[in-house]
Amino acid sequence: MNDAGAVAAVRAYIDDHRAAFLDDLAEWLRIPSVSAQPEHAADVRRSADWLAAHLRRTGFPTAEVWETEGAPAVFAEWPSEDPDAPTVLVYGHHDVQPAALEDGWDSDPFEPVVRGNRLYARGAADDKGQVLFHTLGVRAHLAATGRTAPAVNLKLLVEGEEESGSPNFRALVERHRDRVAADAVIVSDTGMWSRDTPTVCTGMRGLAECEIELSGPDQDIHSGSFGGAVPNPATAAGRLVAALHDEHERVAVPGFYDGIVELTERERQLFAELPFDEAEWLRTAKSHAPHGEAGHTTLERVWARPTAEVNGIGGGYQGAGGKTIIPSSALLKLSFRLVAGQDPERVEKAVSAWVAEQLPAGIRHTITFSGATRPCLTPLDHPALQSVARAMGRAFEQDIRFTREGGSGPAADLQDVIGAPVLFLGISVPSDGWHAPNEKVELDLLLKGVETSAYLWGDLAPH
Amino acid sequence: MNDAGAVAAVRAYIDDHRAAFLDDLAEWLRIPSVSAQPEHAADVRRSADWLAAHLRRTGFPTAEVWETEGAPAVFAEWPSEDPDAPTVLVYGHHDVQPAALEDGWDSDPFEPVVRGNRLYARGAADDKGQVLFHTLGVRAHLAATGRTAPAVNLKLLVEGEEESGSPNFRALVERHRDRVAADAVIVSDTGMWSRDTPTVCTGMRGLAECEIELSGPDQDIHSGSFGGAVPNPATAAGRLVAALHDEHERVAVPGFYDGIVELTERERQLFAELPFDEAEWLRTAKSHAPHGEAGHTTLERVWARPTAEVNGIGGGYQGAGGKTIIPSSALLKLSFRLVAGQDPERVEKAVSAWVAEQLPAGIRHTITFSGATRPCLTPLDHPALQSVARAMGRAFEQDIRFTREGGSGPAADLQDVIGAPVLFLGISVPSDGWHAPNEKVELDLLLKGVETSAYLWGDLAPH
Numbered sequence: 001m002n003d004a005g006a007v008a009a010v011r012a013y014i015d016d017h018r019a020a021f022l023d024d025l026a027e028w029l030r031i032p033s034v035s036a037q038p039e040h041a042a043d044v045r046r047s048a049d050w051l052a053a054h055l056r057r058t059g060f061p062t063a064e065v066w067e068t069e070g071a072p073a074v075f076a077e078w079p080s081e082d083p084d085a086p087t088v089l090v091y092g093h094h095d096v097q098p099a100a101l102e103d104g105w106d107s108d109p110f111e112p113v114v115r116g117n118r119l120y121a122r123g124a125a126d127d128k129g130q131v132l133f134h135t136l137g138v139r140a141h142l143a144a145t146g147r148t149a150p151a152v153n154l155k156l157l158v159e160g161e162e163e164s165g166s167p168n169f170r171a172l173v174e175r176h177r178d179r180v181a182a183d184a185v186i187v188s189d190t191g192m193w194s195r196d197t198p199t200v201c202t203g204m205r206g207l208a209e210c211e212i213e214l215s216g217p218d219q220d221i222h223s224g225s226f227g228g229a230v231p232n233p234a235t236a237a238g239r240l241v242a243a244l245h246d247e248h249e250r251v252a253v254p255g256f257y258d259g260i261v262e263l264t265e266r267e268r269q270l271f272a273e274l275p276f277d278e279a280e281w282l283r284t285a286k287s288h289a290p291h292g293e294a295g296h297t298t299l300e301r302v303w304a305r306p307t308a309e310v311n312g313i314g315g316g317y318q319g320a321g322g323k324t325i326i327p328s329s330a331l332l333k334l335s336f337r338l339v340a341g342q343d344p345e346r347v348e349k350a351v352s353a354w355v356a357e358q359l360p361a362g363i364r365h366t367i368t369f370s371g372a373t374r375p376c377l378t379p380l381d382h383p384a385l386q387s388v389a390r391a392m393g394r395a396f397e398q399d400i401r402f403t404r405e406g407g408s409g410p411a412a413d414l415q416d417v418i419g420a421p422v423l424f425l426g427i428s429v430p431s432d433g434w435h436a437p438n439e440k441v442e443l444d445l446l447l448k449g450v451e452t453s454a455y456l457w458g459d460l461a462p463h
Numbered sequence: 464m465n466d467a468g469a470v471a472a473v474r475a476y477i478d479d480h481r482a483a484f485l486d487d488l489a490e491w492l493r494i495p496s497v498s499a500q501p502e503h504a505a506d507v508r509r510s511a512d513w514l515a516a517h518l519r520r521t522g523f524p525t526a527e528v529w530e531t532e533g534a535p536a537v538f539a540e541w542p543s544e545d546p547d548a549p550t551v552l553v554y555g556h557h558d559v560q561p562a563a564l565e566d567g568w569d570s571d572p573f574e575p576v577v578r579g580n581r582l583y584a585r586g587a588a589d590d591k592g593q594v595l596f597h598t599l600g601v602r603a604h605l606a607a608t609g610r611t612a613p614a615v616n617l618k619l620l621v622e623g624e625e626e627s628g629s630p631n632f633r634a635l636v637e638r639h640r641d642r643v644a645a646d647a648v649i650v651s652d653t654g655m656w657s658r659d660t661p662t663v664c665t666g667m668r669g670l671a672e673c674e675i676e677l678s679g680p681d682q683d684i685h686s687g688s689f690g691g692a693v694p695n696p697a698t699a700a701g702r703l704v705a706a707l708h709d710e711h712e713r714v715a716v717p718g719f720y721d722g723i724v725e726l727t728e729r730e731r732q733l734f735a736e737l738p739f740d741e742a743e744w745l746r747t748a749k750s751h752a753p754h755g756e757a758g759h760t761t762l763e764r765v766w767a768r769p770t771a772e773v774n775g776i777g778g779g780y781q782g783a784g785g786k787t788i789i790p791s792s793a794l795l796k797l798s799f800r801l802v803a804g805q806d807p808e809r810v811e812k813a814v815s816a817w818v819a820e821q822l823p824a825g826i827r828h829t830i831t832f833s834g835a836t837r838p839c840l841t842p843l844d845h846p847a848l849q850s851v852a853r854a855m856g857r858a859f860e861q862d863i864r865f866t867r868e869g870g871s872g873p874a875a876d877l878q879d880v881i882g883a884p885v886l887f888l889g890i891s892v893p894s895d896g897w898h899a900p901n902e903k904v905e906l907d908l909l910l911k912g913v914e915t916s917a918y919l920w921g922d923l924a925p926h
Binding site: 023097098162164184207216219221227228238240242253285289290301302305313314315316319321324327330331333335361362405408430433435436 | 670687693694695697705750755756770772784793798827843884
């Protein structure tokens with residue numbers, strides 16, 4: 001079959017099956033698999049069970065729920081019939097960020113709704129939509145090529161704790177090292193530049209997260225009787241936040257930047273050539289000014305520079321009116337995005353030591369780190385990366401450019417344990433609202449994901 | 464009647480009526496008159512109605528509920544039969560701080576319970592207990608002296624918004640200037656040094672309070688996709704908090720200290736002579752270290768130095784686990800204690816200007832001040848202050864010493880509008896837990912308050 005015929009066959013198959021595919025996705029999105037909230041543990045398990053069943057229905061001979069110390073993952077395998085077929089592992093996650101109607105959603109985050117070209121639901125883009133496009137993709141691949149098994153030995157590993165920092169993922173991969181072995185890893189948990197400029201991502205930032213509890217008085221005390229004469233944990237929390245950065249907006253934790261891989265001039269040039277409109281980017285960021293590390297552009301800041309952000313802060317009275325107290329305690333939730341060359345464990349140690357040094361006498365603290373994620377970077381000239389770009393190029397009918405991703409995923413762990421290159425295939429766009437209210441996926445792009453997946457397995461196999 | 468006889472008569476009367484008095488107090492404490500919480504507005508009104516009825520039962524010929532723009536106050540009047548009797552206005556408040564069982568109370572804050580010598584309830588000491596001791600006090604005064612009306616023209620003004628900063632109190636007093644006219648004002652809304660060292664307070668700190676709302680992104684955004692490149696309102700909140708003080712723990716808002724009355728060497732000496740045990744004070748403060756403005760003792764810091772305290776801070780995700788967002792907004796509740804020479808309106812202007820200057824581009828803010836309270840200070844050698852000290856001395860059977868109070872009340876407004884000296888009569892002790900869980904009053908001290916009130920009116924009248 002010539003290329004035009006192959007494309008036509010793939011597209012015809014997708015057209016015929018898109019309605020059922022979207023029904024399946026909606027069914028999955030209705031399961032509130034929020035890994036960060038213990039009350040949703042059963043939902044995360046239900047989500048894993050749903051996916052394993054769905055993969056079996058798709059045709060995967062093997063689809064298993066894998067237990068971890070935390071939430072379950074799903075593994076599926078569909079061997080090729082070609083003896084020299086390479087093995088590819090697709091990575092994604094089936095857990096989602098917390099979401100509640102009152103956060104500003106226009107409709108129930110766990111009741112998917114289609115408005116025009118958009119499907120709104122928590123997880124629509126991050127990451128259930130992008131996991132599921134591979135299932136219709138492999139069926140289209142088979143239908144268009146007349147195969148009864150994929151051109152590659154296809155494996156899927158879909159974890160259940162990505163939104164909680166993947167605390168048990170590395171151990172899981174190490175335990176099942178033989179099962180997940182692959183020649184290449186395809187991560188479908190990123191986005192692309194825009195619907196007009198489709199791109200392949202070459203790396204992700206890593207992540208270290210911590211919660212710091214600060215205790216001052218044993219209970220809330222009167223700010224008149226005692227104010228000015230004892231340490232206030234809310235003040236201490238504010239001071240920690242302020243001390244996190246220096247006057248150049250660089251992270252001020254000693255040792256934080258040790259060993260980082262700096263951007264090359266060529267990479268800065270590639271970033272600078274992208275059709276970047278800062279005003280438009282700010283609209284996507286729902287923000288009103290750029291702000292960040294001196295000496296770097298916005299794209300460099302989000303893709304290639306490490307950060308320290310306050311995800312949450314709390315202490316004392318937050319209700320209506322006033323309450324003249326010195327609060328008993330305060331809470332900080334911090335996250336650090338990391339770039340190649342940074343190691344989460346080393347960053348955690350540096351942060352722990354720094355916090356302990358910052359606090360005054362009379363303020364006690366605990367610091368708890370949750371699952372760390374290592375940064376990841378793939379060389380631009382890797383042949384498998386070129387395959388991904390070609391498959392996307394056929395689906396999108398244009399040249400594919402290269403970006404990085406500011407978000408984090410456990411890609412580096414896969415690279416380490418499996419010893420294979422990690423490639424990023426994602427069709428989400430920045431306005432999809434990951435982690436935010438009204439998360440959505442654009443339906444035509446979701447189907448481009450299906451199509452890319454349908455072309456990719458043939459391109460990766462020996463010709 | 465000689466002095467011993469007068470004391471015996473007062474004590475006998477109190478003994479006979481203490482049970483009924485405590486029942487009345489408990490009834491009043493059951494009304495959750497929390498002025499800061501709109502949902503308790505009806506309870507604040509119920510509290511005012513209860514008090515007016517109780518004052519009429521006590522014998523006050525006039526007891527009225529006075530409306531304000533906010534919560535109602537209670538005014539009562541009992542003229543003397545002596546043509547040359549001076550007029551005394553007693554001040555207190557019938558509203559209370561917010562309280563909820565889950566804040567750490569051992570029992571329902573609005574279901575008074577007696578354990579040993581202690582009566583536990585929100586408002587037991589601050590301020591319902593201390594308002595009510597005057598009602599049994601005046602009855603004991605009449606019984607012991609055989610009078611049918613007090614030795615002074617006795618007035619009570621009990622407001623309903625003290626815990627919200629008395630936003631309408633000054634206007635109320637100005638509107639009723641003729642009704643509240645007095646030769647001296649007795650404020651019963653303070654404490655004393657300890658049960659072993661009874662004291663009279665000579666001044667209170669003032670108060671300015673504000674709530675600052677900081678807005679960054681229009682909604683929570685992904686800290687991976689956008690982190691490091693837009694301003695974070697929680698970070699901005701932390702930096703504001705950190706910038707509030709300089710390295711000597713002095714308030715860093717420009718103009719904050721303008722015009723303040725510094726402590727004299729004599730006052731510092733008087734403070735230093737009090738039996739102050741810092742370790743014990745820290746236990747009362749439930750705190751683990753002293754901390755405050757350089758160059759001042761703990762007592763100077765809480766009684767005679769202005770402060771800036773964080774009463775509440777909030778922003779972003781505060782639930783279980785993590786959520787890697789840049790929050791859309793953050794909130795700060797700050798309060799400033801003020802000393803003689805500071806003017807709340809001037810401080811508010813200085814704080815407003817300072818906040819606006821601190822914030823980066825992209826962070827919008829609103830700042831809202833709630834009711835301000837002016838500081839107040841009474842000369843040590845004032846004759847009416849000596850009367851209060853003598854009346855307390857008879858009740859406590861020892862010499863009375865002098866302190867100040869770190870808390871705030873609208874005493875300065877009374878001094879301004881009425882043009883009379885303000886004297887402080889309070890029997891609360893520091894461990895009473897004002898504004899904190901498990902607020903209580905010590906029953907024997909409460910009855911010393913009754914007794915002091917019973918002696919005071921005769922001492923203030925011409926002999």
